[in-house]
Amino acid sequence: MTYERISLKEAAYVMEVLQSQFSTSRGANMLNRLERAFAEKFGVGYAISFVNGTATLHASLAAAGVGPGDEVIVPPLTMASTSFAVLHAGALPVFADIDPETWTIDPASIRERITERTKAIVPVAIYGLSPDMDPIMEIAEEHGLFVLEDDAQCFLGKYKGRLVGTLGHAASFSFQSSKHMTSGEGGMVITDDPDLADRIRRFNSLGYAAVGRSQAKISKDVIQDPNYARHVEIGWNYRMAEVCAAVALGQLERLDLLVSLRKKAASYFAQAVEGCTWLTPQRVPEGYEHAYWTYVLRLDRDDITWHDFRAKYLEFGGEPFYGAWRLTYLEPAFQGKRFADYQWQEFGPGLCPVAEATQPRLIQLPTNYFSEEEMERQAEALARTIDYFGR
Numbered sequence: 516m517t518y519e520r521i522s523l524k525e526a527a528y529v530m531e532v533l534q535s536q537f538s539t540s541r542g543a544n545m546l547n548r549l550e551r552a553f554a555e556k557f558g559v560g561y562a563i564s565f566v567n568g569t570a571t572l573h574a575s576l577a578a579a580g581v582g583p584g585d586e587v588i589v590p591p592l593t594m595a596s597t598s599f600a601v602l603h604a605g606a607l608p609v610f611a612d613i614d615p616e617t618w619t620i621d622p623a624s625i626r627e628r629i630t631e632r633t634k635a636i637v638p639v640a641i642y643g644l645s646p647d648m649d650p651i652m653e654i655a656e657e658h659g660l661f662v663l664e665d666d667a668q669c670f671l672g673k674y675k676g677r678l679v680g681t682l683g684h685a686a687s688f689s690f691q692s693s694k695h696m697t698s699g700e701g702g703m704v705i706t707d708d709p710d711l712a713d714r715i716r717r718f719n720s721l722g723y724a725a726v727g728r729s730q731a732k733i734s735k736d737v738i739q740d741p742n743y744a745r746h747v748e749i750g751w752n753y754r755m756a757e758v759c760a761a762v763a764l765g766q767l768e769r770l771d772l773l774v775s776l777r778k779k780a781a782s783y784f785a786q787a788v789e790g791c792t793w794l795t796p797q798r799v800p801e802g803y804e805h806a807y808w809t810y811v812l813r814l815d816r817d818d819i820t821w822h823d824f825r826a827k828y829l830e831f832g833g834e835p836f837y838g839a840w841r842l843t844y845l846e847p848a849f850q851g852k853r854f855a856d857y858q859w860q861e862f863g864p865g866l867c868p869v870a871e872a873t874q875p876r877l878i879q880l881p882t883n884y885f886s887e888e889e890m891e892r893q894a895e896a897l898a899r900t901i902d903y904f905g906r
């Protein structure tokens with residue numbers, strides 16, 4: 516059986532938007548429909564849609580009051596947006612190290628990085644695996660910190676029986692084209708905090724007075740009134756387009772299937788890697804459910820390079836795969852930089868030794884396959900590569 520990444524369902528919703536001529540009075544209300552459905556899916560009070568999953572992070576941090584003079588603790592093994600958003604909010608990213616087996620941010624390292632300026636923590640569910648959120652929330656409570664989950668890569672993952680995205684004070688998702696569900700580009704923030712939701716919405720919508728937690732649009736009677744005091748805050752235009760909302764709504768209604776396919780692909784890889792002593796999968800602790808945005812292995816042999824492994828894998832019919840992004844603070848945009856006069860970390864090698872030892876060894880196998888035959892072919896390529904180098 517072959518499934519579709521984008522189905523007729525998404526196409527039908529897009530047609531609805533086009534037929535509405537983008538006119539609210541003719542029924543252009545996909546944003547509201549998507550947001551209500553998303554909030555319901557996650558069992559939270561509010562969902563606010565965005566142009567992408569970087570704007571979501573920026574808006575959430577700013578809405579939580581993060582700004583100049585503040586520090587925000589982030590992991591370095593993530594996509595750069597996690598830290599860029601902190602800088603966009605005017606604050607300083609402070610990097611905490613990762614756990615050597617799960618590769619998610621290490622709560623003990625977070626604790627060491629807390630200062631009087633710390634205002635927030637952004638734990639990332641890297642590759643689809645939740646960080647250890649209980650101790651992170653304990654630290655946050657002790658120090659009065661805001662916790663924003665960056666779940667761009669984790670849809671319907673679980674942590675001790677709870678849905679990832681409902682563990683912190685707010686959570687950010689990305690609908691960029693490689694993610695579990697996509698609208699080409701797009702993002703969503705969820706939260707149960709009504710005041711925070713209001714502030715996030717205003718930041719997303721040019722600070723309009725008439726938008727709010729569950730209100731993405733403004734009626735004509737209000738917006739056309741010359742006496743309408745429009746802008747109660749300075750905001751950005753980070754709104755999602757209706758056409759994207761239509762695609763995202765179709766994807767959301769198919770999300771269980773889309774996630775289950777990723778997990779199925781991961782289970783094929785897991786079988787192929789069994790008994791191999793030198794490829795170590797990301798550890799999934801008891802009580803966690805991994806969403807497998809990608810299936811990641813650490814190459815633990817020094818006589819095989821990452822490039823050797825990739826070349827052989829491709830030769831055996833494997834799809835091209837990514838290595839892990841460079842650690843954010845080792846990117847040229849960060850290295851040796853000073854972003855604030857109160858910056859106390861030097862952005863260079865040595866800052867997070869576990870992450871530095873791990874990142875160059877990671878193999879990120881794609882899981883976005885839509886037939887079991889393709890999954891089997893990829894797992895077979897992995898098994899043959901392992902056998903070639905000697906299990």
Ligand SMILES: Cc1ncc(COP(=O)(O)O)c(C=O)c1O
Binds near residue numbers: 596667691700701
């Ligand atoms: C962990 C993480 N955070 C944030 C983002 C940013 O999302 P977007 O590309 O939608 O801006 C991404 C992915 O692209 C990501 O993987």
